[in-house]
Amino acid sequence: MRLAYPGWLTLLVFMLLPILRERWRGRIAWPSLAGFRQRDAGFSPWVLVHRLPVLLRSLAIGALVVALARPQSVGGVIRIAAKGVAIMAALDHSSSMNTVDFPADADTHKISRLEAALATFSRFVEGREDDLIGLVVFANYPDLACPPTLDHRFLIESAAAVRSARPGDDGTNIGDALAWSLDALRRTTPAKKVLILLTDGNNQPAVPHPLDPGLAAELARDLGVTLHTIAIGKAGGVVHGTDSKTDLPVMTEVEGPNISLLQKLAEITGGRSFVATDADALDQVFETISRLEKSQIQNEIHTRYDERFLPWAAAAIGLLTLDRLLTSGRLRRLP
Incomplete structure (x- = not known):
């Protein structure tokens, strides 16, 4: 809670006006009370009741002053990343990525x-x-799974929904995947932009006129985007799948990533090339990239405040109304 205009609180001194006015208020002058016998009348509740209008007026002035000071509560905080890093990951989800050869723990459990x-x-x-x-997934065709965003919960949910490519979309189209990722980065405002390519295969698109990966890397360099490449897995694995024509189970030997191509693509943009053959190595690769691409953050914080003066204004009106009702009835007093 805060006050937008706390200076108005100096007017709280005027809460004393009804009390002072009551004390200095003129009365009907009597010639003398000397002939009246004084006696103790005892305590009467009507003494307090007759003073109630004075109290109501004082409280009404106080409530009105607080309303003028505009009490506000924090309604929310909006964070805008003025400077940071825009990162796109281009992830291969072709059928070879289903190869279960990644040791996930010391017990040789594989994923x-x-x-x-x-x-x-x-x-x-x-x-x-x-x-x-953001995230682009690709096989024979690229697909924007999530544009660059600060809503990382949504991004992680989008990544969790990624599945292996359908049989008709199987392939490894690196050039077009890089182009889609660069297009998403081009629309972002941060000056520093990074593209991370993860693939376990060679560039083998089955579409007409695919973009050459080398040209895509040169485009990234011209746009000021740093490309880091990660070769996942190794040759010799076996993928279990289903033949699209006969629906019979088939096994396909995995060729392995084209490490020399990935190194060349990274070198064109001044990036790094990595090889990861297990889950721990992949974690270390991402940790290295995170250290290389440190954020220079200058966030703009915008706080939204909700107004809370209406209850105070309503209280002032209610107190004055009650005072009016009382003084026009039984508590009406003569000057």
């Missing part, structure tokens, strides 16, 4: 590459609360 990537990305997001972060 899929996609599960490991999504879990690590979510933890990365939780540690960058002041940055705009």
